[in-house]
Amino acid sequence: MAACSGKKTEKIILKTEDDVAKALAEYTADLSRRFIKEKGSFTVVLSGGTLIDTMRYLTESPYKESVEWSKWSIFWLDERVVPKTSDDSNYKLAMDGFLSKVPIPEANILAIDDTKSKPSDAADDYEARLKDWVDKKILPLSSDNFPKHDLMLLGMGPDGHVASLFPNRTQQFETQRWVTFILDSPKPPPPRITYTFPVINAASEIAMVVTGAELADAVKNVLGTPNSTLPAAKVRPEGLLTWFLDQPAASGL
Numbered sequence: 671m672a673a674c675s676g677k678k679t680e681k682i683i684l685k686t687e688d689d690v691a692k693a694l695a696e697y698t699a700d701l702s703r704r705f706i707k708e709k710g711s712f713t714v715v716l717s718g719g720t721l722i723d724t725m726r727y728l729t730e731s732p733y734k735e736s737v738e739w740s741k742w743s744i745f746w747l748d749e750r751v752v753p754k755t756s757d758d759s760n761y762k763l764a765m766d767g768f769l770s771k772v773p774i775p776e777a778n779i780l781a782i783d784d785t786k787s788k789p790s791d792a793a794d795d796y797e798a799r800l801k802d803w804v805d806k807k808i809l810p811l812s813s814d815n816f817p818k819h820d821l822m823l824l825g826m827g828p829d830g831h832v833a834s835l836f837p838n839r840t841q842q843f844e845t846q847r848w849v850t851f852i853l854d855s856p857k858p859p860p861p862r863i864t865y866t867f868p869v870i871n872a873a874s875e876i877a878m879v880v881t882g883a884e885l886a887d888a889v890k891n892v893l894g895t896p897n898s899t900l901p902a903a904k905v906r907p908e909g910l911l912t913w914f915l916d917q918p919a920a921s922g923l
């Protein structure tokens with residue numbers, strides 16, 4: 671393992687995707703233990719894409735038995751505006767690959783309301799329900815009054831997008847809203863809702879989980895270029911940012 675730390679950024683480079691999956695399970699279980707000991711709960715925000723498969727070891731021993739799943743709450747960084755039964759749904763992906771295999775209470779899972787077919791309505795609704803969770807003191811607010819989650823698990827696309835914040839789209843510049851929407855995502859399906867950067871960067875911990883040679887150029891741009899303008903370079907949390915990379919993804923560094 672090669673690890674190098676900046677002030678608040680750590681980069682962990684492992685040989686294979688399987689090594690990254692194992693390290694991610696250990697890291698997430700450690701944080702779960704730490705946050706639950708400190709404050710009795712653990713709020714986790716999921717991406718879609720390859721991340722869910724890379725979380726696979728959390729659903730196996732020893733984590734399946736030892737993690738206090740009843741204290742977890744689940745949110746999504748972004749969601750496609752499609753029925754939850756669609757193969758394009760990030761909820762379905764997470765349910766099939768992760769949530770159906772661990773005992774997180776259903777009431778602790780904040781999924782998109784898929785009866786809202788207009789993306790703007792779906793974004794307003796998710797933001798309103800986040801506000802309810804803040805009012806109920808399940809989520810605290812950051813010093814800038816954005817909801818503060820314990821852990822966000824981010825993937826990155828080859829174009830440098832994170833969540834549904836894409837290059838050449840305005841959503842990446844949003845400074846007020848907690849949740850916004852996009853009608854013309856360059857990656858299908860086009861209609862989506864997404865957390866904004868102020869909410870992402872309010873998190874206590876962020877893991878960027880990036881594996882595969884097809885991500886090498888974007889990794890090089892974000893981590894190897896001063897002043898990269900890709901959306902992933904805007905991930906600068908209040909807390910710690912940890913990059914989990916396999917060697918193919920890190921090959922340009």
Ligand SMILES: O=C1O[C@H](COP(=O)(O)O)[C@@H](O)[C@H](O)[C@H]1O
Binds near residue numbers: 832
């Ligand atoms: O469309 C999306 O893409 C990104 C990256 O996905 P990956 O398959 O390249 O890992 C993902 O993080 C996001 O949640 C998803 O909606």
